[in-house]
Amino acid sequence: MxxxxxxxxxxxxxxxxxxxxxxxxxxxxxxxxxxxxxxxxxxxxxxxxxxxxxxxxxxxxxxxxxxxxxxxxxxxxxxxxxxxxxxxxxxxxxxxxxxxxxxxxxxxxxxxxxxxxxxxxxxxxxxxxxxxxxxxxxxxxxxxxxxxxxxxxxxxxxxxxxxxxxxxxLLLLPRLAAGPPRVVVAAAHGPDVLRTAGALHAAEGGTAPVGRAVAVAARARHATLPGVSDPDGDPATGLRGVVSELDGPDRVVAHAALAGPPGWLAAHGVPPTEAAARAAARGVEVWCVAWDGVARGWLEMATAPRxxxxxxxxxxxxxxxxxxxxxxxxxxxxxxxxxxxxxxxxxxxxxxxxxxxxxxxxxxxxxxxxxxxx
Structure with a gap:
């Protein structure tokens, strides 16, 4: 004071x-x-x-x-x-x-x-x-x-x-608008989907609610995240980058990865999975994850009250x-x-x-x- x-x-x-x-x-x-x-x-x-x-x-x-x-x-x-x-x-x-x-x-x-x-x-x-x-x-x-x-x-x-x-x-008007609800990662469909998307968002950073939610969820679910080189895109609309990690003492495995809504993925020449397309058609907020040119799964996003x-x-x-x-x-x-x-x-x-x-x-x-x- x-x-x-x-x-x-x-x-x-x-x-x-x-x-x-x-x-x-x-x-x-x-x-x-x-x-x-x-x-x-x-x-x-x-x-x-x-x-x-x-x-x-x-x-x-x-x-x-x-x-x-x-x-x-x-x-x-x-x-x-x-x-x-x-x-x-x-x-x-x-x-x-x-x-x-x-x-x-x-x-x-x-x-x-x-x-x-x-x-x-x-x-x-x-x-x-x-x-x-x-x-x-x-x-x-x-x-x-x-x-x-x-x-x-x-x-x-x-x-x-x-x-x-x-x-x-003084007491009420500033509090009538509490801001947008929190974005939540409700479910991950597909192996390594959350881990890959979390690595992309963690590498790009930013303050987009979806990006923060995905990065936090990935860190909470997985002990380590792969490294990302050449991250690009917008955390609010879609990300891409080269995800890589060690597979043994002398071997590095790398994949060109994408993470974004179905339309963003399709615009980059990768059709989303049928399950992701059906969920998006039902009105679910979907973030698809792909690597090496193939859609591997998707994340179901939701909201939660503050x-x-x-x-x-x-x-x-x-x-x-x-x-x-x-x-x-x-x-x-x-x-x-x-x-x-x-x-x-x-x-x-x-x-x-x-x-x-x-x-x-x-x-x-x-x-x-x-x-x-x-």
Missing amino acids: RPGTAACTAAAAAVVVLSAVPPWQFRNWQWVALALTVPVVLAGLRSVRSGRDTTGLLTAAGALAALGWSVLALLAGGAGVPGMVQAAGSPVLALDAAAGLAVALLLRDRPGGDGPDRDRPDETRGVRPLGLLVPALAVAALGFRLGAGDGVGAVGAAAAVLVAGCPCA PGTRRRRTAQVAALAAAALGAAAAAAGALAPATAGAVPACVVLLVVALRSLPLPDGGDSVHPIGATSG
């Missing part, structure tokens, strides 16, 4: 403790809490790097709404008088929510953190419309209250919506429902900006609890080899 982030985290923790423990609320504590919160929020805002950072923008809006409402309460709502005590469970200020959301923005940028939307896969960016629901609900609440002639209530309702709804952005998939999805649904209920309650005026800050904390606890459940992922046990792309 960077020194600046550590300092902001400590300041936010102090604000939360002061806000939640009445016996520790000394005279004019609220102004000290404000002085601690402002630089934390500013640091969180600086971590929003671009207008495409949807989750960062929405979370920053929540932090600013909580801070703005607190400043309004301090200056015009009577919360700034000396000796003001904020009872536990009945908050007047939302400084703790503002500081907490800002720290959440900072923590996502630490090494290994989530990072902004622009650094995520395209699948994650496709969920941006969901992020627009929270500000749209805030604007609707503002307009409804203003139309009813309740100016103070309009500002409070809009602020509460942003504070309560931002967990949708670890924790079911736990993650369960947590997403529950947390999204909790955040949506909080935002709806805030829009209806049943949740004030100061109490709306409890929604992000509850959503965090809910996510942690649900993701710790021992829910099986399923699918892995049906694959006899089961070596995956990681």
